[in-house]
Amino acid sequence: MSLGRLMAIGGAAGPSLLARFAALAGGPDAVIVVIATASGSPADLEASYVDDFARAGAGSVQPLRLASRADANDAGVPALLTAATGVFFTGGDQRRIATTIGGTRTDSVLQALVAAGSVVLGGTSAGAAMMSGTMIVGGEGHAVVTGPGLEFLPGVLIDMHFAERGRLNRLLTAVARYPHELGLGIDEDTAILVAGDGFEVLGSGSVTVVDAGAATDIRAPADGPIALAGARIHVLPAGCTFELSGRRPSIVDAYAGERGQAA
């Protein structure tokens, strides 16, 4: 179990989430490394995040181009990552991250640095999906395909662009097949900030938690629609927290002060 901090963003992060990441990494003292391995156009994304994090007040931001397993096994990587206070994975295709970085020196060093709490690991979209114990690789509805993620956050299965792309069915299918995994559907411009055994929700949307552990009956054929009875669902906007080992949400009323509440 990771003791370090992770920030998994559901895609389309606005300035305030990026500023939060920059601040967590140390603000003016931050040394942020941007890894755009998931993307087919890494140069564009690298340039854009270097800009964004610099504007968000990070002291130093640099890209680390890992285009091949040779790059990810390069002897120069450990020193570079060890000097970092934050490492950020961009969006794209999570399979590129898995096949290029999985099991390499970069992977091992990052696992150690995150476990030691010496870097904040951030990622958006594919860069968040890959943090899962089990990763959604692709496919919609009951055609969802899963595979092992890089396990920075074991026991969890993250889906992104959750509300925007209507992905309840594929998340339910994935957790019905593997109810050991806690399903987290993260909206765009929304993040979980994991520290120790819990996470807090940040950003403008919500995190939908699907806990099939409580299910009393599951039918999960390999290639057909699932049936699921008695799963638990929680909808958590910013400020709410969740205890991972006990699978327990805690709701904070972030709105009462501003808007009042419906009866």
Add this chain to the structure above:
Amino acid sequence: MSLGRLMAIGGAAGPSLLARFAALAGGPDAVIVVIATASGSPADLEASYVDDFARAGAGSVQPLRLASRADANDAGVPALLTAATGVFFTGGDQRRIATTIGGTRTDSVLQALVAAGSVVLGGTSAGAAMMSGTMIVGGEGHAVVTGPGLEFLPGVLIDMHFAERGRLNRLLTAVARYPHELGLGIDEDTAILVAGDGFEVLGSGSVTVVDAGAATDIRAPADGPIALAGARIHVLPAGCTFELSGRRPSIVDAYAGERGQAA
């Protein structure tokens, strides 16, 4: 509580659901009345459903054009509906059904006929939404707007095109605000067939049941994102049943014979 039979379809009904409705209405002895009040082009829909039900083996099918409250209060309506064995509401805008038919003679006669079990009431999309105790009128996500339905199925809130339009958020929002109502998200070409205190799922998709009665904490501001902890969710494909008063699903493994199951 209705003792009669209702068939609420989530939109885009294929031939097999329409054939099931025709059979429930009596097959060759069926007298089906099609009401396209929800639609802006009722003539087209009437013609198309008259065709479909005739092809599905219904003995007699005729449209009943209710374009105004005067039509719905017409003295000829009760005899026509009393002679029917099935009444089917097409899709369109559920507000048209509510404002044209709500509280009229048509409404009263239909309630009595359904309660007596002498007609099968069917509806697709808007024609299903209007059966709810509380109806989703429109809006997506936390902008969802609800209002009273015609209450053929009290205590239930139906949303349609559920998987296809990614409507989890609005269903969760609606039941978080009104946890008394059981939320049913019905996929396209999928139906609930209600008889007495229970329903069975029919068709090619699933019915997602969201039961916020079990929720331990709810924050539901009138105009912001909701927070919801501990709601129950069930995913029910064809063959599964649900007991409404006890809010208890029962899963039938419709797939084991055909496909086998994942471990």
